[in-house]
Amino acid sequence: MPVWGGGNKCGACRRTVYHAEEVQCDGRSFHRCCFLCMVCRKNLDSTTVAIHDEEIYCKSCYGKKYGPKGYGYGQGAGTLNMDRGERLGIKPESLESPGTKTVSDVPNVGRVLNQQL
DSSP states (O other): OOOOOOOEEBTTTOSEEOGGGEEEETTEEEEGGGOBOTTTOOBOOTTTEEEETTEEEEHHHHHHHHSOOSTTOSOSGGGOOOOOSGGGTOOOOOSSOTTOOOGGGSTTHHHHHHHHO
């Protein structure tokens, strides 16, 4: 007796994805309604998807979570805020890690820098 319903499994909900509702991305199949950004839950398509490991994001959330950080990467005064990315799953780093050294901890750094000039 034949076995029915042997389609691919959805990468998000793990249910069977039938051909009419299938979206393929990075070798995995998704339902159209399950092909959403992991952060903002916005519907994605082939032009707006960004992949990191096994997770899918929209380009905006991917840039916020994995893009460059620091001064000069913003788009004007509208990007100046105190958001540290906790809602995106980013853990704030302490100012001084136990294994890091400051310039004052390293002897003769100032002297070496002045000699090179």
